[in-house]
Amino acid sequence: MGALRLVQGQREELLQALCLGGSVEGLESVMDLLLAWGLLAWEDYQGLSVPGQALSSRVRGLLDLVCIKGESACGLLLAACSRVFPEARRAALSLGGCEPPQEGGEAGPMPAAQALRSRRPLLVRSLRRGISAALRALLQSGDFTTCDCEEVQLLLYTPSQQARRLLDLVQSKGESAATILLQHIQKSEGSPSAPEKEEHPAECLLYQKKLKSSLSAQSHFLSTYGGMGNLSLDDIYTEALLEVAQGSGEAQQPLGLEDILGQAGTLNEEADTVLVSGEAGCGKSTMLQRLLQLWARGAALQDYLFLFSFNCRQLSAEEREVSLRDLLFTQCCWPDRGQDTIFQYILDHPHKVLFTFDGVDEFRLGFSDVHRVCCPTQCAPVPMLLFNLLQGSLMKGMRKVATSRPVAVTPALKKYLRKEVLLKGFSTEGIDCFIRKHHGNPSVANHVLEALQSNTALFCLCHIPVFCWIVSQCSGELLGGGRSPQTTTDIYLMVLQHFFQRCSSSRARLGSDWVQERVGTVMRLGRVAMGGLRSSCFVFSGAELQRYGVTEEDICTGFLIHTKDHSSPESRHYEFRHVTMQCFFAALFIVLNNDIGSSTIQSLFYPQHQQESVLAKVCFGPCLSAGSPKRGAQEAERLNLEITATFVCGLLSQRHRKLLLQACPAPTLDRKCRQVVRALSKGMQRHFKSIPQPIQGEKKSMHAMPEFVWLIKCIYEMQDVAVAKDALARLEVEHLKLTYCNIGPVECTALAYVLQHLRTSVGLQLDNNSVADVGVEQLLPCLEICHSIYLRHNNISDEGIRKLIDKAIQCENLQKIGLFNNKLTDACTKYFAELLKRKQHFLSLRLGNNYLTAEGAEQLAEGLRSNRSLQFLGLWGNKVRDRGAVALAQALQDSPSLVWLSLVDNGIGNAGACALAELIRSSKTLEDLWLTKNCITREGVEYLLRALEENTTVKSVWLRGNELSPEEVEEVIQRDSRVVF
Numbered sequence: 001m002g003a004l005r006l007v008q009g010q011r012e013e014l015l016q017a018l019c020l021g022g023s024v025e026g027l028e029s030v031m032d033l034l035l036a037w038g039l040l041a042w043e044d045y046q047g048l049s050v051p052g053q054a055l056s057s058r059v060r061g062l063l064d065l066v067c068i069k070g071e072s073a074c075g076l077l078l079a080a081c082s083r084v085f086p087e088a089r090r091a092a093l094s095l096g097g098c099e100p101p102q103e104g105g106e107a108g109p110m111p112a113a114q115a116l117r118s119r120r121p122l123l124v125r126s127l128r129r130g131i132s133a134a135l136r137a138l139l140q141s142g143d144f145t146t147c148d149c150e151e152v153q154l155l156l157y158t159p160s161q162q163a164r165r166l167l168d169l170v171q172s173k174g175e176s177a178a179t180i181l182l183q184h185i186q187k188s189e190g191s192p193s194a195p196e197k198e199e200h201p202a203e204c205l206l207y208q209k210k211l212k213s214s215l216s217a218q219s220h221f222l223s224t225y226g227g228m229g230n231l232s233l234d235d236i237y238t239e240a241l242l243e244v245a246q247g248s249g250e251a252q253q254p255l256g257l258e259d260i261l262g263q264a265g266t267l268n269e270e271a272d273t274v275l276v277s278g279e280a281g282c283g284k285s286t287m288l289q290r291l292l293q294l295w296a297r298g299a300a301l302q303d304y305l306f307l308f309s310f311n312c313r314q315l316s317a318e319e320r321e322v323s324l325r326d327l328l329f330t331q332c333c334w335p336d337r338g339q340d341t342i343f344q345y346i347l348d349h350p351h352k353v354l355f356t357f358d359g360v361d362e363f364r365l366g367f368s369d370v371h372r373v374c375c376p377t378q379c380a381p382v383p384m385l386l387f388n389l390l391q392g393s394l395m396k397g398m399r400k401v402a403t404s405r406p407v408a409v410t411p412a413l414k415k416y417l418r419k420e421v422l423l424k425g426f427s428t429e430g431i432d433c434f435i436r437k438h439h440g441n442p443s444v445a446n447h448v449l450e451a452l453q454s455n456t457a458l459f460c461l462c463h464i465p466v467f468c469w470i471v472s473q474c475s476g477e478l479l480g481g482g483r484s485p486q487t488t489t490d491i492y493l494m495v496l497q498h499f500f501q502r503c504s505s506s507r508a509r510l511g512s513d514w515v516q517e518r519v520g521t522v523m524r525l526g527r528v529a530m531g532g533l534r535s536s537c538f539v540f541s542g543a544e545l546q547r548y549g550v551t552e553e554d555i556c557t558g559f560l561i562h563t564k565d566h567s568s569p570e571s572r573h574y575e576f577r578h579v580t581m582q583c584f585f586a587a588l589f590i591v592l593n594n595d596i597g598s599s600t601i602q603s604l605f606y607p608q609h610q611q612e613s614v615l616a617k618v619c620f621g622p623c624l625s626a627g628s629p630k631r632g633a634q635e636a637e638r639l640n641l642e643i644t645a646t647f648v649c650g651l652l653s654q655r656h657r658k659l660l661l662q663a664c665p666a667p668t669l670d671r672k673c674r675q676v677v678r679a680l681s682k683g684m685q686r687h688f689k690s691i692p693q694p695i696q697g698e699k700k701s702m703h704a705m706p707e708f709v710w711l712i713k714c715i716y717e718m719q720d721v722a723v724a725k726d727a728l729a730r731l732e733v734e735h736l737k738l739t740y741c742n743i744g745p746v747e748c749t750a751l752a753y754v755l756q757h758l759r760t761s762v763g764l765q766l767d768n769n770s771v772a773d774v775g776v777e778q779l780l781p782c783l784e785i786c787h788s789i790y791l792r793h794n795n796i797s798d799e800g801i802r803k804l805i806d807k808a809i810q811c812e813n814l815q816k817i818g819l820f821n822n823k824l825t826d827a828c829t830k831y832f833a834e835l836l837k838r839k840q841h842f843l844s845l846r847l848g849n850n851y852l853t854a855e856g857a858e859q860l861a862e863g864l865r866s867n868r869s870l871q872f873l874g875l876w877g878n879k880v881r882d883r884g885a886v887a888l889a890q891a892l893q894d895s896p897s898l899v900w901l902s903l904v905d906n907g908i909g910n911a912g913a914c915a916l917a918e919l920i921r922s923s924k925t926l927e928d929l930w931l932t933k934n935c936i937t938r939e940g941v942e943y944l945l946r947a948l949e950e951n952t953t954v955k956s957v958w959l960r961g962n963e964l965s966p967e968e969v970e971e972v973i974q975r976d977s978r979v980v981f
């Protein structure tokens with residue numbers, strides 16, 4: 001198809017691709033190339049760059065212009081797009097095969113202004129990091145004024161945009177300015193490190209020293225360990241699992257700490273903010289703390305001269321309006337001298353500065369990009385300043401690392417992210433390593449690890465570092481022989497007891513009535529916790545605590561710790577050791593307080609329907625002074641309430657009845673328990689009501705939202721089979737979809753506990769979560785009820801498969817397994833072979849994008865040979881090569897059931913094609929054979945064509961991306977239309 005028709009036919013797609021993410025970078029890079037290739041005259045370019053014009057109208061203008069200019073102009077546009085677009089965007093478009101004009105073909109020297117145009121894409125790249133030096137050269141030559149320099153360096157521009165503004169301005173100044181610039185660039189290219197080897201002013205170096213020593217001191221200890229032994233971060237820090245979030249299109253590789261700021265997973269080159277997201281207690285703050293510590297020691301991120309670290313919990317307490325300068329110097333680190341020089345240096349060298357913001361979800365109002373602050377000296381409310389820094393309106397080019405819980409990562413924020421990294425807690429090896437670090441004594445560590453091995457539910461909980469910390473902290477209680485914890489409530493009750501024991505005056509063990517003895521402390525801290533949650537308040541002044549009646553003795557229990565670095569050092573401030581502990585105390589308060597009525601419990605379970613803060617009124621009452629609850633996007637607040645609700649369920653479980661009766665009469669507990677059960681049941685019903693009627697021919701399917709997973713976890717905490725059964729009594733679906741729901745091992749335990757009570761069998765789709773081998777093991781109890789299980793992209797290895805298949809063989813209903821994109825190797829194919837031999841009603845096995853080779857295929861073939869039911873076999877993206885393809889084809893030749901086989905991208909050549917031709921010849925059932933992206937030549941295709949002549953059932957053989965010339969492709973299509981390219 002001609003280029004003009006390609007552009008006209010894909011106008012909408014090109015428009016979208018050039019406007020993607022609202023960034024002008026794509027369009028401007030394309031225009032750079034078109035200017036360089038001479039397609040755009042200078043006037044055309046200026047017409048398309050009118051300030052204030054919307055990006056989409058600029059793109060439309062460009063598309064109109066190239067269409068008017070005709071076929072070859074369209075060809076160049078497509079060629080430019082194919083150079084600029086990343087692979088995923090290119091793949092979604094048809095960009096033809098137009099070649100750009102030969103570069104460097106001009107005869108003889110050309111005027112400098114013209115050279116700037118024809119070398120523009122290169123010059124933009126080389127100027128990006130040396131704008132200041134180029135401007136200095138132009139100032140010195142008198143071609144530029146200071147006004148010109150300021151215009152180029154507007155903070156709103158990205159470095160590439162600044163480079164373009166510079167080139168445009170030089171063009172408009174004429175030949176002399178262009179000559180100076182070219183000379184300057186040639187000189188700096190001759191000594192490439194020259195502009196980079198900038199000397200830092202002495203004041204900056206001194207300030208850096210102060211910043212480093214203050215960060216070093218701040219990051220030495222972990223706050224959870226405050227006052228409990230002297231473990232430093234160095235002694236206890238354990239690597240947690242970091243992964244690039246989905247959407248970058250890259251394979252999921254574990255990341256190291258410094259990779260957070262590296263290139264891997266970048267979605268938007270022009271954005272500056274990297275977001276690390278993870279659930280409560282999974283280690284976000286600790287990870288940042290480690291990053292700061294490494295920078296302060298000179299062990300990481302040394303490209304950054306300054307690192308400013310902010311804790312959003314503390315920032316959100318700042319009610320004054322502040323400027324960027326205040327934020328750096330007053331809130332972070334005060335420079336002893338040369339404030340102006342340092343601040344100017346920061347403004348001039350944004351790429352030398354790194355900001356970290358811990359817990360952006362802790363701002364009462366969610367991220368918003370409505371109000372703009374672009375001037376570094378303008379005062380604004382702190383959240384506004386922070387949001388402008390994150391989105392790059394303020395201090396463009398300065399890198400930021402922010403952490404947040406996933407709920408607060410809204411689409412509005414995502415737009416401005418350079419990339420998103422997921423923090424997934426400890427791996428199994430991480431748990432082992434943490435526990436050994438925590439317990440200096442190896443024999444205690446071994447005992448704790450043994451206790452965990454024998455209690456898989458607890459072991460799963462330990463993947464979340466904060467739980468791992470509690471379990472380690474309470475090793476005495478854990479090994480003491482009592483009932484081993486199963487739920488999060490169990491382990492928080494354990495830590496409650498542990499802390500009371502620690503501060504008990506007598507060394508003797510607490511008596512069995514310890515709750516009764518300590519109920520006063522529990523209620524006072526509970527009231528503080530609850531009031532704080534409802535107003536997103538996590539830091540409390542001494543005076544506030546006094547108003548709640550909190551005593552010195554209460555504080556000594558250790559649940560509250562001093563807040564580090566609070567802005568008003570004259571008065572002490574406190575916070576709970578971890579926010580989950582605050583949630584737990586709030587839950588204790590709700591359960592034990594006689595005055596709490598049904599509306600409170602209701603507002604806990606229906607947060608979206610809450611009226612003006614019923615809980616706040618109950619709990620804060622007259623004490624409510626600072627920060628009354630505000631309306632707004634309070635997603636993180638909702639998450640804390642959800643955690644609290646989960647604890648409420650756990651506390652109301654029959655298992656803890658005896659303990660709580662010490663502090664609360666039975667009728668009160670009964671009443672609350674009934675209310676909670678009703679709320680859970682109603683919550684579930686709300687979900688079921690949202691299930692759409694199935695379209696004809698499709699299965700009745702429910703896509704669960706994260707709230708569904710939370711309700712399931714609440715039910716699990718209650719540990720009451722009757723509640724689980726009742727909750728699912730009215731769920732009638734054939735397919736339950738729980739994709740992208742942050743399901744890890746802990747959630748798997750809860751899901752299996754509840755879903756095993758489903759009345760009819762379901763397809764359980766858990767794709768794109770973090771189930772892993774431990775999670776697979778937890779899911780086994782509900783495998784009986786599954787007719788299909790999909791676990792695509794879940795970090796599962798051969799060990800997980802061993803356990804899965806062991807159970808699957810015994811499950812009558814199970815007919816389909818999907819394991820695309822995990823970590824499976826040949827070591828697991830013997831299990832699948834066994835499954836195929838033993839289950840003669842099994843229908844579908846999909847193992848694409850794993851690490852299977854010919855050896856694995858041969859083992860699988862053993863099972864296929866004796867199976868009479870398999871219809872779908874997917875092995876896309878493995879490496880079975882010819883030997884594997886031959887083994888599979890031969891094993892499937894007598895299959896009476898095979899309908900669909902995919903061997904896409906498996907390194908298969910003509911020998912494999914020849915064996916597959918035999919399969920085509922003999923099969924009476926095969927309909928689709930996928931052989932895309934292999935290395936079959938025309939000879940191999942001939943075998944397939946001949947076999948097709950003898951087969952009437954096959955509908956398609958997919959062969960795109962093999963080794964055929966365009967003429968051969970054309971000829972083959974003519975021979976048999978079932979061959980698809």
Ligand SMILES: Nc1ncnc2c1ncn2[C@@H]1O[C@H](COP(=O)(O)OP(=O)(O)OP(=O)(O)O)[C@@H](O)[C@H]1O
Pocket residue numbers: 222223224225236237238239240278279280281282283284285286287359405434465466467469578579580
């Ligand atoms: N990498 C780690 N190494 C050792 N201990 C860790 C690590 N990560 C977390 N912990 C332990 O877990 C506790 C909670 O972690 P942290 O506060 O970093 O979680 P978070 O994700 O920031 O939680 P939240 O979202 O609730 O603020 C830490 O105080 C520490 O005791």
